[in-house]
Amino acid sequence: MGDFNYNSPQVIRAATDAIRKESKKWYRLSDRMERIHQTTSSLTLELTAFMVVDPATGQIGAADLKSAYEQVHDKLTMLFKQATTEFELFGDALRRAADAYERSDANSAINLNEIWTGK
Secondary structure: OOOOOOOOHHHHHHHHHHHHHHHHHHHHHHHHHHHHHHHHHHOOOOHHHHOOOOOOOOOOOHHHHHHHHHHHHHHHHHHHHHHHHHHHHHHHHHHHHHHHHHHHHHHHHHHHHHHHHOO
16 A cells, blocks of 8 residues: 555645635635626616617517517526525535545544554
8 A cells, every 4th residue: 555644634734725725716706706797787778779670670579679688688697696606605515525524534533543542
């Protein structure tokens, strides 16, 4: 197997540091997505933006086009908000995983020490 000490504090710290670093990436993504959500939420188009002077599409009313736009806009805005929440939850899960690893490793070290010393 070799002489590598898989349970050394340096190895454990490096692993949990990497997990915590990854969690920070997800928090940053959540913050970016929140800004996208806020910007998208504030965007609107007036009915005049959907006026069409084209014989091929003249049958389609501006109100119908605006309605279709609003449905897509609402769906995207909702998805951006959900992404904000999900990315934050990923960050939380990774942070909790790092905490759990550290607690588990600390408990294991204590238990092994007690077994080895007989105390």
